[in-house]
Amino acid sequence: MAKSDKERLNQVITEVLDEGLSAERMAELEDLLLDNPELQAYYTDALKLNTLMRYELSGGLHHATPLVASEPVDTTTLIQQLVEADAATPQGTSQATSGVTNWKSIAFWVATLAASLLIAVGVYSVLSPGGSQHAPSDRSLAHAAGETPGAHGQSSETLLVNDPQQLATLSRITKTEMITRVMLPGSTTNSRQASVQRLVGGNAWIDRSPGGRERGYVVELASGYRMDVRVDADAGNQNALGIVELDSRGRMTGDTFSFNNLPTESDTSWRRYGNIGAITLENKRAQSRYFLFAGSHVNLGNPSAGWKQSDYKLLHESSDFLVLGWDDSGYLGEEVDETRRDQDFNDVCAVLHFAPFSSTRQTMDSSVFYLPALTANLPTFTGAEPGHPFHVKPGQEVMLLVSDSARIPSSALIVEQDTQSIIWRDDAVGKESLPLDSPNETSMRGIYVIKNNTSTVKRYAIHAGRYDETDTWVEMPYRLNGEDDHWECIGFEDSPEGPMGVDWNDIQVHARWFEN
Structure with missing residues (x-):
């Protein structure tokens, strides 16, 4: 994906959200997105995130249900907050006096905008399972756990994590700073009794101040399965991979793991190549376990710039394996000019193997x-x-x-x-x-x-x-x-x-x- 294409797309998205969809902007979207699956996937995620941020920061929502965590590990979604805020408004109280945003209007606006843009440029498929390489996976592991992805009554949501203590944990294992929020992939299953919201596997957005937006990947480990994680490195720069366990609501309350191609306090000439670490994780619980993977790096040509987030690519996905690769050239932006952006996505590579316990072995x-x-x-x-x-x-x-x-x-x-x-x-x-x-x-x-x-x-x-x-x-x-x-x-x-x-x-x- 060319730098100019992503910059142009970001500008068009901003103009559409602020001023509406014109014929000129529609034509530019078509020119950018048609026959470009990578840019289509980026556009879909960016549209969702811009929409959420727009209404999260709106005055009515801020006054009604601020996103400051009420507990150290509190997470929620925008739509859920809007619904709760609307339900809490006494009958006969106007929105102007209550400060509560009309969530039905917002939901309708979001759906209308997304549908009109996506259908117009012929990329609606990127929102469906399998339409994007970063979409939540419908892998056999979910079926093994007795879950049916995309079942009737299930809708896609975003789980928001903005608690400082949890964000500090992610900063520690990635060695990066100024993380302001994490948006995790989630789903809500609606039934007559209740709405059940939980985390799912797939792309996660990591926001950083000032103005950075980066990506991680959430992996779901089904009940009764183990996950063998093997990590390789093939990089001239110093690279690290951090893993943090999440609960089903997206809270960072579990174990953390980190891998590095430079031994502690070693000279940079001692960077390790090939195998740099391995762990095996088991799930003996009745419910799925979840793990957020995030890569980071230091450009040895400019070490004073500190650690930067590494972008990833889903290289392989099958019933038994998941392969994730990270690129240490950084993200599009000022820091990318420090080094040549090769996009090889093999500077750090994690091979994940899934298998049932011995007692349930095929x-x-x-x-x-x-x-x-x-x-x-x-x-x-x-x-x-x-x-x-x-x-x-x-x-x-x-x-x-x-x-x-x-x-x-x-x-x-x-x-x-x-x-x-x-x-x-x-x-x-x-x-x-x-x-x-x-x-x-x-x-x-x-x-x-x-x-x-x-x-x-x-x-x-x-x-x-x-x-x-x-x-x-x-x-x-x-x-x-x-x-x-x-x-x-x-x-x-x-x-x-x-x-x-x-x-x-x-x-x-x-x-x-x-x-x-």
């Missing part, structure tokens, strides 16, 4: 599960080199994260050893060779999952290289950059004899093993 069958699914008539690997071998034991699951910082376009292959079938192949389509003196830019090439439900060990090999003019495979040499009992980092080099030196990360594969 039964084994005779299949091997692949994601992405394999195609028919798999090609055969004809190269002579063995590649880097790895295996998946019965009941194990492996995730392979393949990244690319090569100057020469190269292919990455995953080969099943018994049959020599190429089960996955990524040829870096569209990438061109770069000059030797150009800076390396890392990009995520693919995420692959193998789940072994059989009673036998399955064996594979990782290859990287390219096919020459005669369609002969030319293998790149590799080395093991790091390993432990459940992780390996395999690095391939595209120019072992080149003048620019050897870095062993032109193609890099992080392999992580998990028990089902």
Whole structure:
């Protein structure tokens, strides 16, 4: 997403909210948003947030139900406050004298504005489940907990956290300052008896003074499940990842965890790469547990600027896995000019694996599960080199994260050893060779999952290289950059004899093993 596009969109949103929707502004929205899913997702979240802030700060609402927490851990939503304020107004009391905003009018205004804008530009789908990569997930974990996302009577809400004590907790684990509020994804289920409001997984907004608006991600851990969290780092700057537990109302009252690629009181040259930490969290409660993930960084080119929030991207989501990546180039704004914004979203990467407890573990069958699914008539690997071998034991699951910082376009292959079938192949389509003196830019090439439900060990090999003019495979040499009992980092080099030196990360594969 270009900086100018986001700035233009912010300006149009402000004009629409202040002055209304004109034909000229409609045309500009269409020009900005059509065929731009990333900008559509940003627009949807920005519209919701601007609407909430507009009416939260309105005079009537301020006088009727101020958003100052009545308790140290009090959280609520704007619409709920408006409803309660309206219900509390005595009959016959005018709004002018009571200071209470007409919540029905506000709700109607919000719905009308949002619908007219979204339908007009053809991006209404970003508000529906799956329409945005930052939307709350309808993953199988919610179904495992006996919950049905998007059920009848359920509406989307925002849970507001503005208690200083809770915000201080988030500041501490992210090492950042001046957090003024957090807006969390939520839903309200209405029944004849009562309205039940709770937190859900998805994008969270973190507001910072002066004028900053940043993002975190809420992960839901269903009852009866465990979550294995593995954290990698691949960054020149100092990076950290903070995790804080939330209750179902969004209150930051649980455990906190933090990861850092720089050991305490170490020189910056000792920044750690690869695996920087791991935790396993279990949910033995009857209800879901929730965790807010937020990344931060220090630009070593300007350390006096202090810690900044890192933006994230949802890289992968499936029934067993969630992968989040953070970028240490910062957000659009003044601080972004301090460093080149590469948007690689791999400076810190968290792999989350979800599985039921042993007592509820799924039964084994005779299949091997692949994601992405394999195609028919798999090609055969004809190269002579063995590649880097790895295996998946019965009941194990492996995730392979393949990244690319090569100057020469190269292919990455995953080969099943018994049959020599190429089960996955990524040829870096569209990438061109770069000059030797150009800076390396890392990009995520693919995420692959193998789940072994059989009673036998399955064996594979990782290859990287390219096919020459005669369609002969030319293998790149590799080395093991790091390993432990459940992780390996395999690095391939595209120019072992080149003048620019050897870095062993032109193609890099992080392999992580998990028990089902």
